[in-house]
Amino acid sequence: MNSTDGKLQGSCHCGSVRFQVRLSDGLKTARRCNCSYCRMRGAIAVSAALQDIEITSGEELLTLYQFHTMQAKHYFCSKCGIYTHHQRRSKPDQFGINVACLEGISPFDFEEVAVNEGRLHPKDKSAGGGPDIAGYLRFFPNTAP
Numbered sequence: 001m002n003s004t005d006g007k008l009q010g011s012c013h014c015g016s017v018r019f020q021v022r023l024s025d026g027l028k029t030a031r032r033c034n035c036s037y038c039r040m041r042g043a044i045a046v047s048a049a050l051q052d053i054e055i056t057s058g059e060e061l062l063t064l065y066q067f068h069t070m071q072a073k074h075y076f077c078s079k080c081g082i083y084t085h086h087q088r089r090s091k092p093d094q095f096g097i098n099v100a101c102l103e104g105i106s107p108f109d110f111e112e113v114a115v116n117e118g119r120l121h122p123k124d125k126s127a128g129g130g131p132d133i134a135g136y137l138r139f140f141p142n143t144a145p
């Protein structure tokens with residue numbers, strides 16, 4: 001893992017978009033989400049404060065996608081289509097960062113990843129209206145010879 005000063009390097013698949021990020025709580029915040037968008041996107045995201053990400057190249061190639069309440073901002077590379085980060089609707093002071101874009105980190109490093117209940121957004125449900133975690137996804141490495 002290439003990190004200087006707690007910063008991780010990240011990039012999209014084609015390498016046009018590059019960024020540096022300091023995560024708010026390391027990889028402990030790793031989550032997936034089952035909302036209508038994330039269930040298709042399928043990425044594991046970790047959290048960072050808005051000021052802790054710096055796009056170092058290719059910012060002009062980032063495309064913004066918004067839907068429904070238009071509050072969350074989902075960014076992806078317009079060349080290779082890879083999601084890099086998004087500004088959350090639930091916590092607008094945070095970005096979710098695609099762990100698969102981070103240097104030295106693989107989505108398959110995680111044995112278990114919690115899935116946020118995003119079908120009914122926390123901001124759309126009444127207090128105490130159901131669990132925040134929908135379930136857990138597990139990865140078992142194939143140990144067959």
Ligand SMILES: [Zn+2]
Pocket residue numbers: 012013014015016017077078079080081082
């Ligand atoms: Zn790209």
